[in-house]
Amino acid sequence: MAREYKLRMHNVAYKNLFGRKFRSIxxxxxxxxxxxxxxxxxxxxxxxxxxxxxxxNDSGIKNAIDVVDSSSGMFYGTIDRSAIKxxxxxxxxxxxxxxxxxxxxxxxxxLVTPLSQIExxxxxEMDMLMQQMIRMIGTINIGETDFSDLSNLISLxxxxxxxxxxxxxxxxxxxxxxxxTTSGGAILGEMLAKNSGLDVxxxxxxICDNKQRTFYISGIYSSGNPIQDNSVVVSIKDAQYLxxxxxxxxxxxxxxxxENIDNSIIGMHIKTKLPGKVNIIDHSLTASVINEQFNxxxxxxxxVIAIVILAxxxxxxxxTMRSITERTKxxxxxxxxxxxxxxxLRLIFIxxxxxxxxxxxxxxxxxxxxxxxxxTIIPFFFSDLIIPPMSELVKITPLMVVESILIGCTAGVIGxxxxxxxxxxxxxxxxxxx
Amino acid sequence: xxETRNLTKxxxxxxxxxxxxxxxxxxxxxxxxxxxxxxxxxxxSTLLHLLGGLDKPTYGEVLIDGENIEDLEExxxxxxxxxxxxxxxxxxxxxxxxxxxxxxxxxxxPTGVPHEMIERGINLLSYxxxxxxxxxxxxxxxxxxxxxxxxxxALINMPQIVLADEPTGELDSKxxxxxxxxxxxxxxxxGVTFVIVTHDLNVSDQTDRIIQIQDGEIIKDIxxxxxx
Numbered sequence: 001m002a003r004e005y006k007l008r009m010h011n012v013a014y015k016n017l018f019g020r021k022f023r024s025i026x027x028x029x030x031x032x033x034x035x036x037x038x039x040x041x042x043x044x045x046x047x048x049x050x051x052x053x054x055x056x057n058d059s060g061i062k063n064a065i066d067v068v069d070s071s072s073g074m075f076y077g078t079i080d081r082s083a084i085k086x087x088x089x090x091x092x093x094x095x096x097x098x099x100x101x102x103x104x105x106x107x108x109x110x111l112v113t114p115l116s117q118i119e120x121x122x123x124x125e126m127d128m129l130m131q132q133m134i135r136m137i138g139t140i141n142i143g144e145t146d147f148s149d150l151s152n153l154i155s156l157x158x159x160x161x162x163x164x165x166x167x168x169x170x171x172x173x174x175x176x177x178x179x180x181t182t183s184g185g186a187i188l189g190e191m192l193a194k195n196s197g198l199d200v201x202x203x204x205x206x207i208c209d210n211k212q213r214t215f216y217i218s219g220i221y222s223s224g225n226p227i228q229d230n231s232v233v234v235s236i237k238d239a240q241y242l243x244x245x246x247x248x249x250x251x252x253x254x255x256x257x258x259e260n261i262d263n264s265i266i267g268m269h270i271k272t273k274l275p276g277k278v279n280i281i282d283h284s285l286t287a288s289v290i291n292e293q294f295n296x297x298x299x300x301x302x303x304v305i306a307i308v309i310l311a312x313x314x315x316x317x318x319x320t321m322r323s324i325t326e327r328t329k330x331x332x333x334x335x336x337x338x339x340x341x342x343x344x345l346r347l348i349f350i351x352x353x354x355x356x357x358x359x360x361x362x363x364x365x366x367x368x369x370x371x372x373x374x375x376t377i378i379p380f381f382f383s384d385l386i387i388p389p390m391s392e393l394v395k396i397t398p399l400m401v402v403e404s405i406l407i408g409c410t411a412g413v414i415g416x417x418x419x420x421x422x423x424x425x426x427x428x429x430x431x432x433x434x
Numbered sequence: 435x436x437e438t439r440n441l442t443k444x445x446x447x448x449x450x451x452x453x454x455x456x457x458x459x460x461x462x463x464x465x466x467x468x469x470x471x472x473x474x475x476x477x478x479s480t481l482l483h484l485l486g487g488l489d490k491p492t493y494g495e496v497l498i499d500g501e502n503i504e505d506l507e508e509x510x511x512x513x514x515x516x517x518x519x520x521x522x523x524x525x526x527x528x529x530x531x532x533x534x535x536x537x538x539x540x541x542x543x544p545t546g547v548p549h550e551m552i553e554r555g556i557n558l559l560s561y562x563x564x565x566x567x568x569x570x571x572x573x574x575x576x577x578x579x580x581x582x583x584x585x586x587x588a589l590i591n592m593p594q595i596v597l598a599d600e601p602t603g604e605l606d607s608k609x610x611x612x613x614x615x616x617x618x619x620x621x622x623x624x625g626v627t628f629v630i631v632t633h634d635l636n637v638s639d640q641t642d643r644i645i646q647i648q649d650g651e652i653i654k655d656i657x658x659x660x661x662x
Contacts, residue, residue, distance in 0.1 A: 007539060007547040012532065019531025019571075264625060333527040334540070336488055337587065338516020343544035428488045432523075 035363025047395035100158030100239035157237020177219030186215035189229035189253030316415025332431025356412025468643035520588025578609030
């Protein structure tokens with residue numbers, strides 16, 4: 001009784017791959033790196049795109065205009081709430097929502113925030129330059145204060161929860177707990193909660209200039225925008241108290257227009273109706289500028305991806321060409337003993353496919369880990385570099401996984417087969433001469 | 435039966451033409467055990483390649499059982515090489531990643547290896563006293579054993595003819611003698627025709643017919659009484 005032998009085409013392919021370990025490992029490595037780079041870049045771009053989309057879509061930002069005080073900006077200026085009625089009377093305006101903004105400190109909370117990290121990297125020259133810039137834009141009156149004093153500052157936003165709900169603002173982004181219903185409650189951005197170690201049920205004391213107030217944390221929200229997620233949100237009344245504002249004073253009016261209405265026209269109307277008092281910040285322009293810049297970034301990304309793919313095909317070709325002498329003679333032998341050209345190509349195709357599928361899957365795994373690996377490694381070399389959390393920057397989709405594997409397989413099969421096609425076309429006699 | 439008619443092969447080297455074989459007319463009957471001898475470059479291997487359909491003649495034809503192999507389509511030619519012809523090469527040409535039995539049945543792998551084919555492979559290797567080397571890779575066995583695997587590979591499909599190109603060229607005289615003895619035994623047991631190209635007169639002396647080639651032409655075709 002003959003023992004069982006596995007003698008099918010794919011078994012031969014496996015044996016060829018295992019029998020040429022060095023070549024196979026090199027190929028696997030080349031494909032894995034190429035796929036990991038492709039996947040890493042794609043997931044990073046998709047993550048950044050989503051982040052930007054979320055930032056620009058925040059509170060319907062695409063059809064939003066912010067109205068702020070023309071002389072002191074949103075952090076130090078005030079707008080009278082009576083302007084709401086004036087603005088609401090403009091045709092095409094859907095809602096007008098008041099907000100109060102403040103830069104505050106949290107008592108007894110040591111923040112590990114990007115701002116405190118920035119402080120470590122600020123040189124005296126940069127400090128001077130930034131002070132000049134801040135004075136020029138006139139939004140923050142920091143006098144002769146050293147910029148490092150800003151390192152523990154976070155932004156506080158005062159809102160009207162009911163109005164915010166309508167336009168999908170902070171309350172609709174709560175991930176844990178709930179929105180506060182009375183004065184004295186606060187919700188925290190996820191990044192701030194993480195950096196401060198605070199959570200739902202904890203208490204915080206917020207200091208703004210020489211006023212302070214204690215809040216209980218009723219919820220945590222996540223908008224996907226790192227700046228927003230590093231803020232504390234309280235009721236508009238509490239924010240007015242901390243800023244020393246009167247009942248009718250707010251920092252900003254967010255104007256949401258009807259769909260298909262040109263923001264610039266609404267902006268012009270507002271400026272006409274409130275002459276000399278306000279500045280208009282048109283978010284649709286910001287969004288389009290961001291989109292334009294991001295599209296440009298994507299072009300660079302595609303170029304890098306194309307280079308990665310071409311380089312990997314080249315590398316794979318270089319590896320397969322190295323072993324072509326041995327392979328050509330082997331192909332000649334197979335042809336001499338009765339294999340057809342298509343049989344030989346089928347064997348090489350299966351070999352290439354096996355190695356590229358394994359390489360691509362490993363590449364995708366490495367691609368998922370790559371941003372986190374970089375995040376871990378980079379601080380050892382550049383201790384002052386600020387790296388945002390990768391979980392916020394990276395976005396992985398099933399389509400991306402499929403695309404990466406397909407690209408890996410295509411590059412691997414092309415690189416693996418091209419040198420062999422020439423050998424298959426040769427007559428066996430010519431192949432023996434190798 | 436294999437027959438050649440005015441078989442001619444001319445190679446081009448730049449503008450010059452080099453005659454590899456010239457007007458070879460030859461008949462090889464079934465079951466013959468013959469050798470082709472001649473100095474290096476005389477055209478021995480070229481004749482073998484043309485007989486096996488590995489190369490195409492410039493003029494003339496090769497007939498196997500009356501059929502001109504040049505009339506065959508690529509697929510038919512592959513089937514002919516697989517089913518009717520076996521090849522044995524000087525440097526064995528085994529696939530280094532496959533073991534002995536896999537190398538023996540390799541020609542059948544694209545279409546699937548029948549169970550009886552594996553049994554035949556094992557029987558052949560056992561006959562060659564290699565039953566304990568079935569799972570060994572070519573790099574794990576001696577040159578003589580590798581050539582035995584190559585002969586088993588050539589015989590696996592019960593071909594009509596085995597074409598051997600310097601089968602003892604890489605072997606010591608003892609191993610070479612054993613290889614020729616095995617070929618002779620298979621010729622007698624299975625009735626396979628053997629055409630052995632060699633420049634070793636000790637090898638040709640073991641065959642029944644010796645064809646001598648020089649400068650691409652047959653200069654002697656004699657019957658021989660084997661010695662030893």
